Amino acid sequence: MTESQTLELAARRRRVAGDIQRRMVAHVAAGGTTDMAPQPMKNDASAYTDESRAALERRELFLKRPLVxxxxxxxxxxxxxxxxxxxxxxxxxxxxxxxxxxxxxxxxxxxxxxxxxxxxxxxxxxxxxxxxxxxxxxxxxxxxxxxxxxxxxxxxxxxxxxxxxxxxxxxxxxxxxxxxxxxxxxPLDAAGYLGSFASELALLDLASAFPVRSSMLTAATNWKCALDTYGEGYHFSTLHASTIGTTHFSNVAVFDAFEPHWRLNFPEKSLRAISKLPEAEWPHMEYGGIHFIFPNVILVAGSLESGARWVRMFRVFPGPTSGEMICRTAVYVIGGSESDRQSSAFAHDDSNSDVTQEDYQVAVDGYANLVSAPPGFTVVYGRNEPALQAFHRSVASALGL
Ligand code: FES
Ligand SMILES: [Fe+2]
Missing domain, CATH: 2.102.10.10 (Rieske [2Fe-2S] iron-sulphur domain)
Incomplete structure (x- = not known):
């Protein structure tokens, strides 16, 4: 990358982060609103539990499409x-x-x-x-x-x-x-596949991301039950009452669709104080958030106090049956020192234990219930869960359903 391209990228990163910050502050200042879909959306439980559906997904989503x-x-x-x-x-x-x-x-x-x-x-x-x-x-x-x-x-x-x-x-x-x-x-055309999401992903500077640690998680659930847990902040204050629920607002999110991909940003509680200040006095917010690359990749981006940035990648795959999945997780650091890498590795381990003990646990329990739910039972994604609506709409569309 030339120096002028680097400067242009940094300027665009500041601009997009500023826009997201403005939208998050508006939600917080309004008392905790969130980006909404036009209406709730139902999805049949069999989308998670039916074995022929699972086989169709393995073939259409995981053999025929670009995967990271x-x-x-x-x-x-x-x-x-x-x-x-x-x-x-x-x-x-x-x-x-x-x-x-x-x-x-x-x-x-x-x-x-x-x-x-x-x-x-x-x-x-x-x-x-x-x-x-x-x-x-x-x-x-x-x-x-x-x-x-x-x-x-x-x-x-x-x-x-x-x-x-x-x-x-x-x-x-x-x-x-x-x-x-x-x-x-x-040929595989990654930029074409990413479409309008490409310019947002470019802000993450992933070509400079250095691998720090990787691991594999498994759970007895459907891969989509596991992925769903990354796609809303509605559960922070209940499921994660002692972790992210203490630092971030629950049920407040900025959502941007680049279907079939999307981005979510969850405001930290520190924005409450900021929302009372004139915009000129707001602290700079680094670009970050949850980036979803269809059909199975979550990239969470954030920054350390040192200014180094980190990216955590979760790649969720279906197992051989509808009730098995694996997740390959890895953390990468952009810039920063050896101690930044070490602290990011520890944060990765902590995050994985929260994911398995909290998110994947409800995904396991929920899947087991859906398997034996009454015929025709539907789950529902609220207006406040627009990323889940986008995900399941994109899955159905890719399967020709
Ligand atoms: S050399 Fe590879 S199978 Fe014989
Ligand atoms: Fe969660």
């Missing part, structure tokens, strides 16, 4: 790679010698063996910038080209040009790495 598999600095250098194994087949995502991101099925073109295995942190080691199959040592370069066969005379007469790794569409945009997890030649 990580951020740029998860694989910063040629040869750095990660494995994406949360939907369908195992996929290798690697930075090639030219610096671009490529993805392949993690499948040897001799007899199908896995070429690389997942390390603790989801990354994999590709020593010598080559994929060497552990079975008979067929060797592929970072572009997936077959470059070595021991005992090659055994394969005389075979068109080895057809034995390069199977490509999976991949793209990298402003720090986000995407794959569309079905092999094919149609």
């Amino acid at each position: 598999v990580g951020l740029t600095k998860d694989i910063p250098n040629p040869g750095d790679c990660l494995l994406f194994e949360d939907v369908g087949q195992s996929i290798i995502v690697v930075r090639s010698a030219s610096g671009s991101v490529r993805a392949f099925l993690n499948m040897c073109m001799h007899r199908g063996s896995k070429l690389v295995r997942r390390g603790e942190d989801g990354t994999c080691d590709v020593s010598g910038r080559r994929f060497v199959c552990p079975f008979h040592a067929w060797t592929f370069d970072l572009d997936g080209v077959l470059v070595g066969i021991p005992g090659a005379q055994g394969f005389e007469g075979l068109d080895l040009g057809q034995r390069n790794l199977v490509r999976v569409p991949a793209d990298e945009w402003n720090g986000l790495v995407f794959v569309r997890p079905t092999p094919g030649d149609d």
Whole structure:
């Protein structure tokens, strides 16, 4: 990024943050109003519990669409790679010698063996910038080209040009790495997929986000029950009475739709005092908030007192049945010192324990009730839960329902 682009980005970040701050202060000054949808929306319980619906979602939402598999600095250098194994087949995502991101099925073109295995942190080691199959040592370069066969005379007469790794569409945009997890030649256009949300996500400067810690959460619930808990602040004062409920207003939010994506901002209680001041005296608010990339990514952005910024990413995936899910969580820091990274790692651990003990617990209980609810039972998303309405409308639309 050139210096003038950096300055322009910083100015736009201040402008958008200022607009959001103004809208939050207006809600607080009005005694606790919130952005509303035109009317409440019902959704059948079977949207969460029906197994054929779950299979349709796994196919239409998680095999045919761009999915975020990580951020740029998860694989910063040629040869750095990660494995994406949360939907369908195992996929290798690697930075090639030219610096671009490529993805392949993690499948040897001799007899199908896995070429690389997942390390603790989801990354994999590709020593010598080559994929060497552990079975008979067929060797592929970072572009997936077959470059070595021991005992090659055994394969005389075979068109080895057809034995390069199977490509999976991949793209990298402003720090986000995407794959569309079905092999094919149609290019993946991440910016096109993000549409009008792209300019907002650009404000997060994700290309500079350094990975600090990652982990995996599981719960016996539907993936959408888990995702729903990120999409409203209506529950802060009850479910999170001793955590975010002490620092943030409940049921007050600024919502912006970039359907199928969206952004939510929840005001801190400190805005009550600010709302009594003239705008010229308001403290600067750093850009942040909850950013949802359809169908399954929550990016929460905030800043530390030092001025360093952090981003927490939650990627929620359906399990093999409607009542299983996993969430891959990771925290990244932009700028800042080693101690900023450490404090962000601790905050990540605390947040994960709140998520599992509070949010995912109600998601587990709610799912169990929905499974045995009376036929035709519907859940309802209030006017004050516009992000949930947008999410479920987008899911239904993507499924052709
Ligand atoms: S299966 Fe990979 S080299 Fe034989
Ligand atoms: Fe919550």
